[in-house]
Amino acid sequence: MSLINTIPESVVTSKIDDVLNWTRKSSVWYMLFGLACCAIEMMQTGGPRSDLDRFGAVPRATPRVSDLIIVSGTLTLKMALRTKLLYEQMPDPKYAISMGSCANCGGLFQLAYSVCDGVDKVIPVDVYVPGCPPRPEALTEGLLKLQDKIQQERWLVRAPESAAV
Amino acid sequence: MSTTSVEIGLERETPAGLETEEMTLNMGPQHPSTHGVLRFVVKADGEIMRRAIPDIGYLHRSIEKISEKVGYHGFMPYTDRVDYVSAMQCNQGWAMACEALAEIEVPRRGEYCRVIACEFGRIASHLISVGATGMDIGAFTPFTHALREREKINDILEELCGARLTFNYMRIGGCAWDIPPGFIRRATAFLDKFEPLIDEYNELISFNKIYTERMGNVAPVSPEMAIAYNLVGPNLRGSGVKYDVRTDEPYSVYPEFDFEVPIGEGKMGALGDCWDRYMVRMDEMKESCKILRQALGGLPEGPVVAKVGRTFKPPAGEAYVRVEGSRGDMGWFVVSDGTAFPVRTHIRTGSYSAMAIVEELSQGLMIADLIAVIASLDIVAPEVDR
Amino acid sequence: MDAAEIHRRLREKLGNSALPEMTESEWATTEVLPAAVAEASRYLKEDPELAFDCLSNLSAVDRKSDDRIDVYYHLYSYGHRHKLTLKASCPRLDPVLPTVSTIWPIGDWLEREAFDLMGVNFVGHRDLRRLLMPEDWVGHPLRKDFVEPEEYHGISTRRESLLKL
Numbered sequence: 001m002s003l004i005n006t007i008p009e010s011v012v013t014s015k016i017d018d019v020l021n022w023t024r025k026s027s028v029w030y031m032l033f034g035l036a037c038c039a040i041e042m043m044q045t046g047g048p049r050s051d052l053d054r055f056g057a058v059p060r061a062t063p064r065v066s067d068l069i070i071v072s073g074t075l076t077l078k079m080a081l082r083t084k085l086l087y088e089q090m091p092d093p094k095y096a097i098s099m100g101s102c103a104n105c106g107g108l109f110q111l112a113y114s115v116c117d118g119v120d121k122v123i124p125v126d127v128y129v130p131g132c133p134p135r136p137e138a139l140t141e142g143l144l145k146l147q148d149k150i151q152q153e154r155w156l157v158r159a160p161e162s163a164a165v
Numbered sequence: 166m167s168t169t170s171v172e173i174g175l176e177r178e179t180p181a182g183l184e185t186e187e188m189t190l191n192m193g194p195q196h197p198s199t200h201g202v203l204r205f206v207v208k209a210d211g212e213i214m215r216r217a218i219p220d221i222g223y224l225h226r227s228i229e230k231i232s233e234k235v236g237y238h239g240f241m242p243y244t245d246r247v248d249y250v251s252a253m254q255c256n257q258g259w260a261m262a263c264e265a266l267a268e269i270e271v272p273r274r275g276e277y278c279r280v281i282a283c284e285f286g287r288i289a290s291h292l293i294s295v296g297a298t299g300m301d302i303g304a305f306t307p308f309t310h311a312l313r314e315r316e317k318i319n320d321i322l323e324e325l326c327g328a329r330l331t332f333n334y335m336r337i338g339g340c341a342w343d344i345p346p347g348f349i350r351r352a353t354a355f356l357d358k359f360e361p362l363i364d365e366y367n368e369l370i371s372f373n374k375i376y377t378e379r380m381g382n383v384a385p386v387s388p389e390m391a392i393a394y395n396l397v398g399p400n401l402r403g404s405g406v407k408y409d410v411r412t413d414e415p416y417s418v419y420p421e422f423d424f425e426v427p428i429g430e431g432k433m434g435a436l437g438d439c440w441d442r443y444m445v446r447m448d449e450m451k452e453s454c455k456i457l458r459q460a461l462g463g464l465p466e467g468p469v470v471a472k473v474g475r476t477f478k479p480p481a482g483e484a485y486v487r488v489e490g491s492r493g494d495m496g497w498f499v500v501s502d503g504t505a506f507p508v509r510t511h512i513r514t515g516s517y518s519a520m521a522i523v524e525e526l527s528q529g530l531m532i533a534d535l536i537a538v539i540a541s542l543d544i545v546a547p548e549v550d551r
Numbered sequence: 552m553d554a555a556e557i558h559r560r561l562r563e564k565l566g567n568s569a570l571p572e573m574t575e576s577e578w579a580t581t582e583v584l585p586a587a588v589a590e591a592s593r594y595l596k597e598d599p600e601l602a603f604d605c606l607s608n609l610s611a612v613d614r615k616s617d618d619r620i621d622v623y624y625h626l627y628s629y630g631h632r633h634k635l636t637l638k639a640s641c642p643r644l645d646p647v648l649p650t651v652s653t654i655w656p657i658g659d660w661l662e663r664e665a666f667d668l669m670g671v672n673f674v675g676h677r678d679l680r681r682l683l684m685p686e687d688w689v690g691h692p693l694r695k696d697f698v699e700p701e702e703y704h705g706i707s708t709r710r711e712s713l714l715k716l
Contacts, residue, residue, distance in 0.1 A: 032197050036224055036547060037249035037330055039201070040293070044319075044329075047312035061197035077703045078685045079194065079202060079223045086195055106710060108242065111234050112227035113692050113699045114684065117710035133330050222683035229668075230693055265577070392604050392629055395657040408629060485578045485608065485625050485636065496608045496625065509693075511610040513661075521660040550683060 017154055025150040026056040028095070028143070031066035033086070035073025038100035041133040042072045050136035055143060063089040068146070070139075071119045074102035074109050080116040087123040095150070097142055098125045101132045108132070187215065192535075194223045198301055200539060201546025203520070209532060217527035217535050219520050224550040232510040237263050237337060237477040240510070245331035247512055248548045251290030251491040253282040253322075256335040258488040258512075261416065262497040263337045265486050266479035275339030275469040276418040280460050281352070282325060282334055284453045288359075289318045290491035291446045291453075298443055298540040299370055302379055307370050314359060321352055337477060339470030349461050360454050363447060371447060380443060382434030384526045384538045391437065394525070395518040398493020399449065400542055403429035403442030410489040422459050424452045439541035446543070478505050492516050492543050516548035552633050554579030557601060564594050578625060580636040588624075588639050589649035589675075595626060595635070596654055602630045606651065609661035611669040613643070615695040620646045620671060641671065650675040668693040 004013045030052075034042055046052045046059060060066045063086045075083060087096065098119050101107030106117030119125060126149060129142035188211075193204035202223035208215045228247060232240045244259040245252035257279055264271065271279075296311030319329040324345055326334035334341055370376050386396065391404040401408060409426045411419040427448035429441025481503040487494040493515025500509040519542040527535055558573045558581045568587035574580040583591045595603040608625040624637040639648060650673040652658035662673045663682040670691035673679055681688065690697055699708055 031195075033195055035202055036226075037246060040249060040330055044312060044316065047316065048309050049313070049316045059197075063195075074224065074226050076223060076225055077706060077708075078225070080706055081704060082194055082223075108246075109226050109231070110710065111231050113230065113697070113708075114225050114227050116706055117708070121706050135329065222681075222685070225683040227692065393656050395605055395607065395655070406629065413632065482576070483580070483623070483636075484576075485623075487607070498608055498610050498623070498625070500612050508614075509610065509612040511608065513608040513610075517660065518657050521657055525656075 016156055018151075020155060021151045021153055025147040028055075028057050028068050028146070028150070029060045029066045030057055030068040030070050030097075031063050031086070031090070032059045032061055033069050033071060033083075035071070035075065035079065036102065038072035038103070038133040041136060042070060042099065042139065045136035045139045047136075050140055052140065052143065055140075055147070057143060063087075064091065066090060067093070068095045068097060069123075070097045070099050071103040071123075071125075072099040072133075074107065075116045075119050075122075076114050077116050078114070080119075080122045083119065084122045095126045095146055096123050097127045097129060097139075097146060099129045099131075099139060099142065100134055101130060104128050104130060185210065190532075192217075193220075198297070198536070198539075200297065200544050203539070203544065203546055203549070205523075205535070207527075207532060207535070212531050212533075214527050214530055214532060214535065216524060219523055221520060221546075221549050224546045226547075226551070228551045229510045229512065232507050234506070236505050237479070237507065238475070240507075241336065242331065242333045245333055246547060247551055248290075248490060248492065248495075248514065248516075248545060249330055250293050250545055251286040252330065252332050253279075253286035253334060254488055254490040255495065256332065257283055257417070258486060258490070258495050258497040260335045260337050261488060262484050262486040262499045263477065263479065265484040266482060266499060266501050267337075267473075267477070269338050269471055269473060271339050271417075271471055272468050273418065273465045274343075274467040275471070277460055277464050278325075278340040278344060278469055279335060280418060280422075281344070281457060282322065282332070282340070284457045284460070285318055285322055285352075287453045287491050288450050289315050289322075291450050292318075294446055294491075294540075294543045295366070295443070298537075301536045301540040302376060304370060304375075307366065310362075310366065310369075314362065317355055317359075321348075321355060324348055324351070336470055336473070338473040339468070341470070343469045344464075349464070352457070352461055356454050356457055360451065363450055363454075367447060371444060377433045377440060379533075380433070380439035380537055380541060383439045383534050384530060384541075385431075385435035386437040386522070386526065388437070390522075390525075394522040396493070396522060397515045397518065398490065399445040400442055400493060400515065400519055402427065403445045403541075404437035405429055405431075405441075410487050410494045414487065416486075416488065419456075421463075422456045424455050427452065439537050442541045442543075476505050478503060490515060492519075492545070492548060512551055514548035514551070516542075516544045516546075519544050520549045552600065552631060554581075554633075554635060557581075557595075557633065557635055560598075560601070561591060561595070565591055578634050578636045580623070580638050582638040582640065585639045585641050585648050588637070589651060589654070591637060592624070592651045592654045595637070600631075601628065603628045603635065605629060606655035606657055606661070607634075609651075609658065609665060611646075611665040611671050611693075613669060613693065613695050615643070618643045620669060622646075622648060622665065622671060624651070646671040648673055652676055667691070670694065 103119045109115040190207045194202040204220040205217045207217045244255040247255045292311040296308035299307035433440040479501045485498045496513040498511040562569045568584045570582040603626040605627045607627045610623045612621045626635045665671045667681045
């Protein structure tokens with residue numbers, strides 16, 4: 001995003017989309033949806049050493065106030081139905097990060113009878129973070145990639161002119 | 166229909182002429198707690214519960230059936246996921262069960278490495294438990310302190326085996342890798358910094374008035390009830406039963422170490438209440454530091470792993486082995502029929518019994534106390550569901 | 552008290568319901584007939600010199616080749632520090648055992664799990680329903696002839712291999 005300093009003392013100009021997205025990406029509140037082992041690494045990522053709060057991401061308990069669901073851990077079939085319900089309770093615009101191999105594709109539990117092979121069977125996923133479990137640095141990079149994705153969204157677009165006039 | 170206080174066992178006044186009804190509430194499976202996906206259906210009369218019925222199975226990953234498909238060696242990574250907060254003891258449990266089936270002897274240096282890994286895992290697990298108890302009661306700071314110390318333990322264990330959480334460090338017959346150079350020095354430096362911190366935590370939270378009021382006298386468990394419900398580990402010791410698999414049914418090289426087994430004494434109210442169970446964990450961290458100093462100081466020379474073939478085919482039979490995990494003794498039951506794949510694996514964990522007793526303990530408690538009970542029993546979902 | 556003595560006393564009490572052979576090991580195994588499990592358990596718990604006050608484990612094993620399901624009860628005594636494994640072998644098509652949940656309260660959940668995953672029926676249990684699998688699950692997963700369903704509530708249990716490009 002480009003900020004142009006037109007009057008050096010006090011005015012900065014930019015595109016509305018850029019500024020909007022900058023504020024939105026710097027305040028992504030994620031829902032505490034820790035299912036299994038990756039939940040511990042998610043907690044450590046939010047912990048003192050690698051702090052997610054410096055990117056503006058704070059954990060929230062309920063889906064109603066969160067922008068992001070980090071599906072961390074194995075999704076069983078019993079839990080998959082509830083995951084869908086929770087995702088639908090989140091207000092738009094919402095994002096999903098699939099953290100760890102179990103959430104990406106079933107991971108090492110693909111041999112199991114009770115595991116849903118990947119959370120993208122129930123909800124649409126924006127970023128996949130591989131690892132078993134992913135290191136805090138990996139999850140932070142996943143969040144940064146999500147921030148890049150948010151930065152590129154366009155809210156005020158000019159309606160396309162019809163071609164055959 | 167009015168509720169009678171006799172049924173709940175409490176003195177309460179129901180204002181005359183007011184109709185009251187029992188509520189059925191749902192807690193979970195998604196909730197702001199670190200214990201994992203557990204669900205309770207709470208039948209409550211206002212704030213006081215009649216019963217909290219647990220509903221489990223949201224993390225049932227069929228680990229036991231997978232053992233029949235991947236074989237003995239291949240099952241080791243899965244054992245980490247049985248209790249991911251303290252994965253080393255689970256590794257040891259599986260390795261010991263297989264070694265019991267095939268009568269393999271682990272070299273002494275391998276046993277020492279196992280003890281070092283397990284005790285570090287125990288400290289890490291108790292840190293999470295203590296921090297999570299704090300967070301559930303409402304104190305956020307102890308949790309961040311605990312995470313900070315756990316990061317240092319993660320670094321130490323990462324030196325040992327390359328992973329921070331799911332280690333896959335042990336093999337049937339010993340450990341996968343020997344300890345790297347400089348490890349003893351770094352581990353001892355960590356212990357020197359960490360032991361005074363336990364006293365700092367005690368000053369910060371354990372004797373804090375809010376803590377003692379919220380956890381003292383809440384859900385006391387008598388020793389007979391604890392044994393009947395097969396509570397194990399710190400839960401059992403919090404009720405006053407002095408039993409630890411490491412001292413009473415010793416395995417590995419634990420008989421060579423000198424350490425105490427802390428038990429609850431009912432200092433803050435009743436014997437076996439939430440505060441007792443919590444305090445046993447704080448004291449156990451100190452004992453683990455003692456064991457670690459002795460083990461790090463007295464490492465023998467030699468190999469760390471016995472010679473075991475790539476295809477492991479133990480003779481037909483059954484083996485039931487118990488190891489002292491952080492949440493109590495885990496029973497590892499393996500049935501073999503002479504092939505390279507087990508016929509049946511069953512893991513009986515400490516959190517399973519703790520979850521079973523919650524329904525019994527919850528009668529007459531307040532909903533907020535249910536959180537304190539779950540936190541003090543140190544229940545983690547993967548142990549309950551496997 | 553050593554295992555041979557416990558085995559002898561059990562045989563004395565139960566007569567022909569306790570089988571004569573005992574398997575020697577750290578947790579020595581004695582076998583009883585399925586119908587005598589409750590009586591044996593009550594005797595083992597209540598006799599003051601045996602005092603098996605703890606049911607450490609209850610596992611059901613599917614022996615498909617023998618057409619039987621074996622149920623192992625691992626008993627421990629905190630007072631006397633001795634241990635014993637009680638074994639009962641039921642026919643595979645209709646495994647029925649008396650409950651021990653009235654004797655050891657932890658048996659409640661252990662038997663529910665054995666019912667859920669292996670299909671063993673426990674007579675006298677206060678509430679024998681599924682514990683780990685969802686309530687509407689069909690089949691007993693730990694049996695050797697269990698076939699995984701194709702889908703569960705619209706979620707398919709198959710996933711294409713990620714190695715195919």
